[in-house]
Every structure is written in C-alpha cells, then in structure tokens.
Amino acid sequence: MLRLLKYELRGKLVFLGGTGIILAMLNLFIFLDCNVFRAYKYEEGINLAFSMMLGFAAMIVVIVGAITRLEKDLYSETGYLTFTLPKSGYSILGAKLLASFIEIVEFSILNVIFFALQIVPHVHISKSDISLMFKLLAENYRFILFTLFMMILFLIIFILMVYFSLVSVRSFSKRRKLGKAASFCVFIGLSILIGFTIGLLEKAFPQIIKLNFNNFNTHIVTQNIQIDTIGEVSLNIAASIFSLILPFILFISTSFLIEKRIDI
Amino acid sequence: MVIIFKTENLTKSYMTKKALKGVSIELEKGKILGLLGPNGSGKTTLMKICAGLLRPTSGEIYIDGLVPGLNTKPVVSYLPDVNYLYRWMKIRDAIVFFDEFYDDFDVKKAKKLLEFMNLDENSKVTSLSKGMLEKLHLTLVLSRKAKLYILDEPLGGVDPVAREKIIDAILDNFNEDSSMIISTHLVRDIERLFDEVVFISQGEFILKGNAEELRIEKGKSIDELYREVFQDA
Numbered sequence: 001m002l003r004l005l006k007y008e009l010r011g012k013l014v015f016l017g018g019t020g021i022i023l024a025m026l027n028l029f030i031f032l033d034c035n036v037f038r039a040y041k042y043e044e045g046i047n048l049a050f051s052m053m054l055g056f057a058a059m060i061v062v063i064v065g066a067i068t069r070l071e072k073d074l075y076s077e078t079g080y081l082t083f084t085l086p087k088s089g090y091s092i093l094g095a096k097l098l099a100s101f102i103e104i105v106e107f108s109i110l111n112v113i114f115f116a117l118q119i120v121p122h123v124h125i126s127k128s129d130i131s132l133m134f135k136l137l138a139e140n141y142r143f144i145l146f147t148l149f150m151m152i153l154f155l156i157i158f159i160l161m162v163y164f165s166l167v168s169v170r171s172f173s174k175r176r177k178l179g180k181a182a183s184f185c186v187f188i189g190l191s192i193l194i195g196f197t198i199g200l201l202e203k204a205f206p207q208i209i210k211l212n213f214n215n216f217n218t219h220i221v222t223q224n225i226q227i228d229t230i231g232e233v234s235l236n237i238a239a240s241i242f243s244l245i246l247p248f249i250l251f252i253s254t255s256f257l258i259e260k261r262i263d264i
Numbered sequence: 265m266v267i268i269f270k271t272e273n274l275t276k277s278y279m280t281k282k283a284l285k286g287v288s289i290e291l292e293k294g295k296i297l298g299l300l301g302p303n304g305s306g307k308t309t310l311m312k313i314c315a316g317l318l319r320p321t322s323g324e325i326y327i328d329g330l331v332p333g334l335n336t337k338p339v340v341s342y343l344p345d346v347n348y349l350y351r352w353m354k355i356r357d358a359i360v361f362f363d364e365f366y367d368d369f370d371v372k373k374a375k376k377l378l379e380f381m382n383l384d385e386n387s388k389v390t391s392l393s394k395g396m397l398e399k400l401h402l403t404l405v406l407s408r409k410a411k412l413y414i415l416d417e418p419l420g421g422v423d424p425v426a427r428e429k430i431i432d433a434i435l436d437n438f439n440e441d442s443s444m445i446i447s448t449h450l451v452r453d454i455e456r457l458f459d460e461v462v463f464i465s466q467g468e469f470i471l472k473g474n475a476e477e478l479r480i481e482k483g484k485s486i487d488e489l490y491r492e493v494f495q496d497a
Contacts, residue, residue, distance in 0.1 A: 016290065073446060080317065080342075081348045081349060085337065259333070264312070264318065
C-alpha cells in the first residue's frame, strides 16, 4: 500500500504544489496590502476574512482533488494501470484514502499558518501568554485529542462515502457523465440513509455517555487570549458506535466492489 | 499439454448488448494465439476479462487454473490499446513503477528493449508519438516474465517501420514457458507469429484452429482468409 501511496502523492504533487504556492502568494499579497501598502487596516478584519476565504477555497480544491483521484482511475485510461496491478482492493482504496487524508491535513496546517501570520504582527503575545497556552494545551490534551479524533473520523467518513458512491455506480454503469450524476445521487441517498439510521438508533437506544473534560471548564482571560469552553460532551452510545463502525463498513464494501465488481 | 488459458461458454453483456456470446477456447503453454476481428467484434472485451478488468456475465474462464482476479494479475502481462501511463511520468519513472509492482519485471531486459526501440529514458510519456508510446508499452509488458501476455492491438496506429520493430521485439522476447494472445485487424504484418488463430465477429468465434493447418486446408494465408471472412465488415 505504501508504494501505491507514493504514486498517489506524486501524481498530485505538481497540482497541489501549485495550489500551495498560489495560496502562499495571495496570503503574502494580503499581508503586504494590509501592513505595508495600507489599502485597509488590520482592525477592519478584511485581511483575516480574505485569508479565511482563500483557505476555504484551497480546501475545496484539495477535497475535489481527493475525489477525482479515484474518479480518474474509474473513468480514464489510468484505470488500466491501477486495476491490473497485483494489489488488493484494500491496498488501492487505502492508498487513495491515506493520500487524500495527508493532503487535507497538509493544507489545514498551511491554512492555520497563513491565518496566524496575518494576526501575529498585530497581537502582542507575552512570554506568560505563551506559557499559559502551553499549560492549557497540556492540561486539556484529552479534549484536544477528542476534537481531533472527531474531525478525522468525519473527514474519513466523508471521503469514504464519496468513494463508495463513485465505485458503486461504476459497478453498473460505464458512462462517465451519467456515472457522475448518479454518483452524486447515491451520495445524497447514502447521507440521508446514514442520518436516518443515526436518528433511529438514538430513538431506540437513548442511553448517552457524558465525556467530562473537567480540566477545560475554564474561562480564562489574559491580555490577548480569551478561552471559553464547555467541559462536558454528551454522546449517544449507539449512534457513536455506529459512527465508529461506519468507516469500516464503507471501506470494506468499497474495497470489495473495486476488487470484485467494477468493470473498467 | 499444459493449458494456460481456457474459456467455456463465456458471455459478457452490457445492458442489452451482448459483447461476447458463449465463446470457448483453450491455449497451450508456449503458443501464440491471434485474436482476429474487426473493430467492435469483442476482442478487447475478451482481453479485458483475461486481464481482470471486466467480469464475465456467465460462463467460465481460467488463467493458469485460476479465475481472473487478484491471483492472476501477477502472472498476466497486459498491453491495452490506450496510453495508460500517468501523464507526469518519464520513461524512467514507468520502468521504476513496473519494477516496484511486478516481481517478475526484469529491469535489465527493459533497458535493453528501450535501446532496441530507440527510446530515451528521460523522455516524458506525454511527449511520445503514438508509435513511440506503443514501443514503450511493449517494452514494459515484455520485460515481465509472465505466464500469459495479452497484447491488444499492438500495431494499431503504428507506421510500417515501427511495426517491424514491434514484431521483432515480440519474437525475440517470447519464451516457451509463456503463452500470448495478440488481437489485431492488421493481420498481414503479424500472422507469422501465430500458432493458433480465432476469428471473432459480433461476440462469436466464427473460425478457429491451428494457423498452419488453416493455411494448408484453405490454401490461403491467414490475411487472405481474414479478408474473405470479414469482407462485409
């Protein structure tokens, strides 16, 4: 799978490298416009709004890239290369999923950096602020890990739902245009089905579990940092278990279809 | 007699259209089969089923005793009739790619073949002409030590000089431990390679047999026979 992953990442290197460079240059332009040319002031927040919009646009580009990664193999000639390799459906799908995940994480980090760069020159952060931030991070690592885990879980479920929709349609249709429209319909149907199932589970098994991140029920205000959070998260047990199992179901069924059902 | 490739009553349907209508054939180890027919006759469909890219609708197919799929992919070397390499690749990258994924890939042989085909390792795949691409694909496919080679239209869109080179490369690199299926409608150039031939039309085998026996029996070359059989196609 790692070999496949290498080629998956290499295939989008130029495209995503270009997107990253454009993102960096536009952010730099906004930075200069705000801090050197003074077209607008930091206090107006326009630079932050632009930076966020750019980051959002870049994420859409990356996510579309993640989707087309499989779609291309299903509908273009590169499928002859990918699907004649002596690699299982698990390996092929795993490599694509992992590559997409890595790229999305990369761009998320880039967005955070560029956004922070817009703020940093205008905010005075003292040594005590920094030490306080690290202290908070250390004290509340459980909440942070939980939040990260939930974000990653939903990201993986989203990508797998798209992949499942593409592959399931490709299993019975060879026509590209029809296939794309049908895949979108399957994705919508699948989203409704998953939402409906979660609703049913929550009704049938209303038991909840309360995750208490009690270190984090703080309200801290220093000169420049303000943190307000809740310390407790309630989760429906049945729906949570379903959400944890769902990526495995999607992964196994999509891999099966890739290996045993699709016609290229 | 070792049978490498066998189909029994194999059919493939796309919605209402039947691309293969119950075809049966066997191919022994060490033999080259010519799969001959006009465009749309079902040649590519049969080859794609062998390569594990299509699933048959009914019937049986075995490669080295196994149903096509993950287990047969390491022993089947498939040359499709399209450019299937990644656009970012240079020839060198394609060689490394095949070497990394196929245990039976012979890099030395590939480099020798590249030299024979006058291909530069530093050339980008997208900069190659149709003939050069065909040579590159053939280099990659023949550099594997597979049990079954499947070449789909290896001469399609290639000029006569390149055709000769391709045919020579196939002849020089084929070994008695393997079998080969070659589909083509350019029969005259390549018929000397065939041990067995199958004429396919509208998804059905309309004539099959040993190439030499057919020549003697009909008193014609395979090319002449092809023209006679498909004169209306």
